[in-house]
Amino acid sequence: MLKIFLWLRYLRKRRVVLLSIAAVALSTALLIVVASLFNGFINAYEQSAVDGMGDVVLSPGRNFAGYAELEKRLEEIKSVEAATATLSAQGLLHLGRGNVRAVEIWGIEPAKFGKVTAFERSLLKGGAKKVPDTFSAGYVGIGVLAEPNEQTDEYDVNNAERMIGQQFVITTGSTSLTTGGSTAVEKDGGKKFRRKTIQFTMADAVFTGIYYFDSRLVYLPIEQLSRTIFPDSQEPVAGRIQIKLRKGADAELAIAEIRGVWKIFASEKLGWEDYQIQSTITETSRQMQSRFVAEIRKQMGVLLLIFGVVSLSAVLLIFCIFYMIVETRRKDIAIMKSCGADSGSIAMIFVGFGAFVGTLGTLLGTAAGYIVTKNINEVEGWIRVAFGLKLWKASVYMFSKIPSEVYWQAVWWIVLSAILGAAIGAVIPALSAALTRPVKVLRYE
Amino acid sequence: MPRESMYKLILAFRYLYRRRISYLALAAVALCVFIVVVVMTVMDGLVGDFKEKNHNYTGDCVVGTESLVGFSYYEDFAKIAEKANYVEAVTPVIKSYALVGVEGSGHSVGVEMLGIDAAGLSRVTGFGRTLHYHKNDPAKAFNIKSDANLPGFVIGADLWSMRDEKGEYYHTPNPEATALSVTCFPLTAKGALAKAGTDVVNTKTFYFSDCSKSGLARVDGSIIYLPFDEAQVLCGMTEPAKRASWIHIKFKQGTNIEEGCQKVREMWGKFYDEHKGKDNTELLSQVSVRSWKEHRRESIAGMEKEQAMLMMMFGLVGLTTVFIVYVVFYMIISHKTKDIGILKSIGASCGDVVVLFLGFAAGLGVAGSAVGVAGGILFLRNINRIEGWLFEWFGFQLWDRTIYAIGEIPHRLDLTMLAVVTGCAVLACLVGAVLPSVGAARARPADVLQVSQL
Numbered sequence: 079m080l081k082i083f084l085w086l087r088y089l090r091k092r093r094v095v096l097l098s099i100a101a102v103a104l105s106t107a108l109l110i111v112v113a114s115l116f117n118g119f120i121n122a123y124e125q126s127a128v129d130g131m132g133d134v135v136l137s138p139g140r141n142f143a144g145y146a147e148l149e150k151r152l153e154e155i156k157s158v159e160a161a162t163a164t165l166s167a168q169g170l171l172h173l174g175r176g177n178v179r180a181v182e183i184w185g186i187e188p189a190k191f192g193k194v195t196a197f198e199r200s201l202l203k204g205g206a207k208k209v210p211d212t213f214s215a216g217y218v219g220i221g222v223l224a225e226p227n228e229q230t231d232e233y234d235v236n237n238a239e240r241m242i243g244q245q246f247v248i249t250t251g252s253t254s255l256t257t258g259g260s261t262a263v264e265k266d267g268g269k270k271f272r273r274k275t276i277q278f279t280m281a282d283a284v285f286t287g288i289y290y291f292d293s294r295l296v297y298l299p300i301e302q303l304s305r306t307i308f309p310d311s312q313e314p315v316a317g318r319i320q321i322k323l324r325k326g327a328d329a330e331l332a333i334a335e336i337r338g339v340w341k342i343f344a345s346e347k348l349g350w351e352d353y354q355i356q357s358t359i360t361e362t363s364r365q366m367q368s369r370f371v372a373e374i375r376k377q378m379g380v381l382l383l384i385f386g387v388v389s390l391s392a393v394l395l396i397f398c399i400f401y402m403i404v405e406t407r408r409k410d411i412a413i414m415k416s417c418g419a420d421s422g423s424i425a426m427i428f429v430g431f432g433a434f435v436g437t438l439g440t441l442l443g444t445a446a447g448y449i450v451t452k453n454i455n456e457v458e459g460w461i462r463v464a465f466g467l468k469l470w471k472a473s474v475y476m477f478s479k480i481p482s483e484v485y486w487q488a489v490w491w492i493v494l495s496a497i498l499g500a501a502i503g504a505v506i507p508a509l510s511a512a513l514t515r516p517v518k519v520l521r522y523e
Numbered sequence: 524m525p526r527e528s529m530y531k532l533i534l535a536f537r538y539l540y541r542r543r544i545s546y547l548a549l550a551a552v553a554l555c556v557f558i559v560v561v562v563m564t565v566m567d568g569l570v571g572d573f574k575e576k577n578h579n580y581t582g583d584c585v586v587g588t589e590s591l592v593g594f595s596y597y598e599d600f601a602k603i604a605e606k607a608n609y610v611e612a613v614t615p616v617i618k619s620y621a622l623v624g625v626e627g628s629g630h631s632v633g634v635e636m637l638g639i640d641a642a643g644l645s646r647v648t649g650f651g652r653t654l655h656y657h658k659n660d661p662a663k664a665f666n667i668k669s670d671a672n673l674p675g676f677v678i679g680a681d682l683w684s685m686r687d688e689k690g691e692y693y694h695t696p697n698p699e700a701t702a703l704s705v706t707c708f709p710l711t712a713k714g715a716l717a718k719a720g721t722d723v724v725n726t727k728t729f730y731f732s733d734c735s736k737s738g739l740a741r742v743d744g745s746i747i748y749l750p751f752d753e754a755q756v757l758c759g760m761t762e763p764a765k766r767a768s769w770i771h772i773k774f775k776q777g778t779n780i781e782e783g784c785q786k787v788r789e790m791w792g793k794f795y796d797e798h799k800g801k802d803n804t805e806l807l808s809q810v811s812v813r814s815w816k817e818h819r820r821e822s823i824a825g826m827e828k829e830q831a832m833l834m835m836m837f838g839l840v841g842l843t844t845v846f847i848v849y850v851v852f853y854m855i856i857s858h859k860t861k862d863i864g865i866l867k868s869i870g871a872s873c874g875d876v877v878v879l880f881l882g883f884a885a886g887l888g889v890a891g892s893a894v895g896v897a898g899g900i901l902f903l904r905n906i907n908r909i910e911g912w913l914f915e916w917f918g919f920q921l922w923d924r925t926i927y928a929i930g931e932i933p934h935r936l937d938l939t940m941l942a943v944v945t946g947c948a949v950l951a952c953l954v955g956a957v958l959p960s961v962g963a964a965r966a967r968p969a970d971v972l973q974v975s976q977l
Contacts, residue, residue, distance in 0.1 A: 094850060101843040108836060168633040170622050170708055170724075178591050178708050180620040180633030249622060249706060249724045250631070275724065373923050380921065385836070388558050391551040391843040398547055398850040405854070469832065474825040 085431045092403055095435060098396045098500070102439025103446060105389035106496050110447030112385060113488035115454065116378035118481025120371055126288040126476070127363035129196035132162075132320035134333060135366065136340060138358040141165065141308070145316035148343050149190070152319065155335045157327035162190035163316030165300050167307055169250035171222065179222050181296045183250055185303030185316075188217070194322040197297075200286040202239055215281035216246070221293030221472075223283060229462070231471050231478070233292075238283040248296060249275045250307060274306050287479060289472040329362050336360055382488075389499075396435065396503030400428055404507045411511050412519035421512035428508035429501050436500025440493045447484070454480045531875065534862075535883040538855060539890065548851040548952070549891045551844050556895025556948050557902070559837050563940055564903055566833060568933020570826045574816075576738045577823060579649030581815040584784045586791060587769030591619050592714045594806040595764040600794050604770070609778045609786060614643030615767035617754045622706040623747060634682065635746045636707065638754020641665055641677070647773040653735040655680075655694050665750050667700045667732050674753055675732030676703060681744035681928075683734045688914075690924035692736065700730040705749065709759025712766065712803055717759035725757045740928040741822065764803040780814050788812040841951060848884060848955025856880065856963045863963050864972040873964035880963055884956030888949035895948070896941060903934040 089095055145163035152161040165185035172178050192198035201217065220233045223241055227234070278298060286292055304314035323332050337360050344350040344358070364371075404411070411424055450457060455470075458480060462468050472478045539545055586604075588594055601613045617638030624631035642662035645651030651661030654677065665675035684692045706726040709717035729749060737743055749757070760766040774783040791812050798804050816823065856863070863876055871879075902909075910932060913919040922929050 094853065097846045097850065101846055104839060104842060108839060112836075168622060168631050170620055170633060170706070172708050174714070177714065178620050178710070180622070180635065182633070249708065369923075370926065373926055376919075376923075384558060384562060385840065388555060388837070388840045389843075391554060391840075391847060394547050394551045395843055395847045395850060398544065398847055398854065401544065402850060402854045402857075406857075467828065469828050471825065 081427050081430055084427055085434050088403060088407075088431060089435075092399075094399055094402065098392070098399050098435050098503075099439040099442065101392040101395050102436055102496055102500055103443035105385070105392050106440045106443025106492055107446040107450065109382060109385055109389065109492045110444060110484070110489055111450050111454075112381055113378065113492065114447070114451040114483065114485040115481065116374065116381070117485035117488065118451075118483045119475070119477075120374050120378075121483065122477050122481045123374070124364045124367055124371060126286070126291075127367050129200075129286060130288065130291050131363040131366070132194040133323040133329065134321040134336060134360065134362050136319040136321065136336060136358065136360045138318070138340075138344070138354075140354075141315040141317050142344075142348055143311060143313040143315050144343075144347050145314075145319065147347065148319060148340070151339050151343060152321060152336060155332065155339060157323050157332040157335065159322045159324045160190060160193040161319055161321045162187055162194045163300060163319055164191070165303055165315060165317045167250045167303065169248045169296070171218075171296055172247045172249075173223065181219075181222055181248070182294045183248065183303060184295055184297050185300035186297050187300055188297070191297075191320075194320050196286065197284070200284045200291075201282045202235060202285055203242060203282045215299070216248075216278035217282050217284050217297040218246070218280050219292040219295045220283045220285040221289065222296060226472060226478075229468065231468060233285065235285070238285075242280055242282060245277055245279050247275055247277050248298075250303075276302070276306050278302075287472075287477055289476045289478070292472075292478075333360050333362070386495075389496075392439075392496075393499045393503040396432060396500050397506060400432060400504045400507035401510070404428065404511045407511075408514055408519045411514045412516035415514060416516040416520065424514070425508040425512040428504050428511050432504025432508070433497050433501040435504075436497035439500065440496045443496070444489060444493060447489070451484050452482055454482045530866075531879045531882055534879055535886050538859075538883050539886055542855050542858075544851055544854055545887060548844075548848050548887055548955075549894065551847045552888060552891025552948050552952065553894035553898065555837075555841055555844050556892045556944055557898045559841075559944050560896055560899030560941065561902055561906075562833065562837070563944070564899070564936060565906075565933055566830050567937055567940060568935055569929070570823075570830055572933060573739075573826055574823055577819040578815050579652070580737050580739060580742060581818050582647040582771040583774045583778075583780050583815055584772040584787050584812065585769050585815065585818045586772065586787060586810060586812050587616075587767070588806070588809040588811070590714070590806070590809055591758075591768070592710055592712060592806060593617065593758075593760055593766035593768045594810050595712070595766050595803045596794075596798055596801075596807065597767040597770055598765065599798075600791070601770055603794060604772060604787065604790065607786070607790065609775050609783055611773040611775045612643065612646035613770060613772050614640055614647045615751065616644065616769045616771055617751060617758060617760060617766075618768040619707055619754070619758045621747065621757070624704045624706075625701060631704075632682070634679075636705070636754060636757075637746055637748050638751045638758070639748050640751045641748075644771065647771045649737075650735065653737045654733045655692075655736065656698065656733045664748075665732050667730050668697070669700050670730075673700060673730045674727070674750060675700075676705070676729035677733045677735050677748040678703075678731070679743040679746045680734045680736040681740065682747070683731075686925050686928075688920070688924055690928070690930055692734075694734070698731055700732075702728050702730055703747075704728050705747070705757065707757040709757065711759065712763065712806065717762075725759070727753065727757060729753075738928055738930075739822070743928065766806070780816075784812060784814045841947070844948075845951045845955040848887070848952045849958060852880060852884065852956045852959035853962075856959045859963075860966055861972065863966050864968040864970075867966070868968040868972065876964040876966075877960045880956055880960035881953055884952040884960075885949055888952035889945070891952070892945040892948040896945065900936065903936065906932050906934050 149161045149163060152158050167183045167185075169181050169183045170178055171181045186197075188197070198204065202220070220235070220238050223238050224234055226232055276298065284292065284295070284297065300316065301314045304311065304316075308315055321336065323329065340358060340360065341355050344355045345352075414424060415421075458470050470480050586600065597615050601615055604610050604613045619636050619638075620633060621636035622631055622633050639650070641650070641664035645661035651664075652658060654661055654664055657664045657666075664677050667673045667675045680692050684694070686692060704726060705728070706724050709725050711717045735743070735748065755761050755765065755767075772787060774780065791810065795807050795810075798807060866876065866879075910921055921932060
């Protein structure tokens with residue numbers, strides 16, 4: 079009780095202690111905001127892969143036919159909720175007068191693709207299920223249609239909606255062993271690059287909030303795309319299978335089962351050799367991003383280390399303040415010792431007070447960090463309005479919104495380190511207090 | 524310094540030397556200065572390097588339009604611009620998008636296509652220096668050793684090969700003339716499809732002649748360069764009048780870029796007025812004149828903002844240093860009330876006392892900054908060696924060079940930045956010391972020199 083009484087008394091009477099609380103709060107808040115923003119970015123990046131690709135992607139490295147049966151077999155696996163085939167190609171989209179964009183074309187089965195990915199949620203008008211897969215309709219990323227506003231970084235949704243129903247031309251190509259057709263390459267023999275143009279009606283605009291998908295992708299029905307770029311193929315072909323797992327499914331186990339199904343399918347139905355089957359890559363969409371994620375995590379670590387080192391000055395501040403308190407409270411300490419308090423308990427008063435100051439500082443800092451992180455988009459908006467400075471742009475940072483989730487795992491570490499740091503800052507002054515000799519301090523002269 | 528003021532200097536040094544608690548303030552200042560110098564030097568280097576690469580890529584000034592249709596009469600304007608006494612060189616460029624496919628590989632990719640005159644662009648920009656095989660003779664950038672008659676292409680290094688862990692690309696000594704099929708939408712002067720109703724697109728095969736490494740990831744990963752005339756035909760920019768997208772201009776040495784751009788703006792205004800009403804001049808109204816910074820603003824702004832945000836965060840953390848200085852001075856002054864009382868009783872004014880302690884604070888700031896700057900310089904001089912050692916032993920790189928187009932970690936010191944950081948550190952010390960100094964100045968000798976206080 080005496081300790082708590084003294085802590086509160088020092089806190090009330092020695093206003094300078096508030097400075098150390100402020101310093102701890104400032105450092106804590108800053109570290110929490112930095113860690114949360116980085117972690118939010120990483121999570122959003124990984125989630126964007128799941129939203130765009132599904133949980134697991136099976137990429138054989140070459141196109142294959144009979145994907146409908148493979149989808150059926152995969153969906154029979156307990157841990158698989160849905161599977162859908164996709165085919166991708168590069169192309170040029172002519173949007174109107176003087177407006178040509180380089181795009182990536184994804185051949186999809188809209189309804190099934192909506193089950194595996196967040197595609198349906200991303201449609202401006204909604205209703206991918208209503209559109210038959212074979213219909214000559216396409217979905218265009220909102221950023222393909224027009225760049226976002228330079229000031230607000232927001233897309234003109236009304237303009238995108240007005241373009242729904244309009245016809246566009248896309249040109250793409252593939253290589254084929256066959257000759258003839260509309261090939262423009264004059265070289266003889268071997269594979270030839272074949273140019274193809276497709277006219278389609280825009281069924282809807284896609285706004286995922288992920289810059290790459292929004293600014294690069296055009297979605298067309300897989301059958302139509304396959305027929306156009308591979309006219310010699312008897313059946314429509316796919317380039318990969320995107321899979322959604324059931325909730326709570328073990329990803330590693332599911333991948334093993336998917337590989338098993340693929341192996342049987344590829345050897346029985348496609349007649350592929352073992353080495354071709356082995357070269358198929360089956361991995362979670364999170365694993366696909368792991369190299370880049372590791373790099374961002376490393377940068378987060380470096381930045382936290384830098385701010386952590388700078389935050390050491392808060393420890394120095396606590397040391398100074400506590401040293402001052404001890405120097406000015408020698409008589410109190412001497413009286414306590416003369417009343418029977420041992421050196422250990424005197425030291426603990428100050429170390430405990432350090433931890434107490436650290437706890438108060440981290441509480442304030444955590445609250446401030448939480449509020450700033452949760453409202454980071456509003457804060458960024460205020461900065462834009464007040465200073466005309468647009469700090470966050472989807473074209474630079476991939477996402478339309480700044481991720482605003484607090485990284486609690488880091489918060490605990492930061493809070494613990496801050497409290498420990500504050501206690502460490504108080505150790506030397508505490509030792510100095512413990513070494514006080516009442517007989518010297520309480521002499522009359 | 525007048526002799527009667529010497530005591531301020533002596534006392535300031537004495538407090539700094541004798542009061543060990545002031546070492547803590549010094550350490551805090553040194554720590555902050557060290558971190559800020561290191562981080563800002565690296566960040567400054569990255570931003571500066573990025574800007575320089577953008578400048579090299581663009582030239583000094585750009586006249587043109589973002590529309591893929593381009594604008595006509597560019598040759599006439601280029602001739603006029605070339606004659607200006609402040610212009611060193613001028614070159615037209617065509618910009619469009621193309622679908623390129625490597626024959627036999629099964630891959631095709633959508634890229635940005637630039638139609639250039641290699642010799643002209645090398646005079647205006649740093650294009651020639653970015654080439655691998657034709658660095659010494661950029662005019663022949665599109666020439667293919669094996670067959671001079673084949674049309675060549677230059678491609679961004681990231682589109683052609685992978686970076687290794689040191690950020691270097693692999694190049695064979697004698698490259699194969701790999702064929703690349705390039706497809707474009709030819710557009711009319713009004714922006715409609717030029718071949719609507721027929722084959723819609725133009726396609727031609729080009730052969731690898733060189734690759735370009737500008738050091739800008741977005742450029743090296745998305746651009747293919749074709750001979751100007753070929754690109755003009757592919758994009759349908761030959762009819763009814765020849766069109767180009769941009770005219771890049773390099774100013775003579777010593778010309779201020781903003782002033783030069785302003786002169787070009789005036790020149791363009793005059794040119795526009797003279798040509799208004801002629802055939803095919805509708806597109807001229809969309810043409811703008813920009814400096815290289817304005818032209819590449821979208822790329823540069825992001826990095827500049829990050830640098831500003833980092834500085835702001837360091838500013839916030841630096842507040843702690845102000846607090847430390849405040850506490851240290853508060854302590855020193857509370858122990859030196861008798862000195863202050865004696866000084867005032869022998870004639871020192873309140874101002875003298877304030878100046879004494881502020882001088883002490885400034886000295887502390889200068890000493891702390893000196894230690895921090897020295898540590899920073901030492902660290903920066905060895906930063907690449909340290910990274911190399913970390914990579915060798917622990918596989919740690921500050922930036923994975925296979926992902927980022929960054930070479931060495933920048934470590935060139937900017938004296939202005941050092942001066943600003945030192946100034947800020949001294950200012951922070953002065954701010955921290957103001958309140959305790961004023962408190963000291965207000966001490967009354969009659970109070971602090973009472974027998975009961977001694």
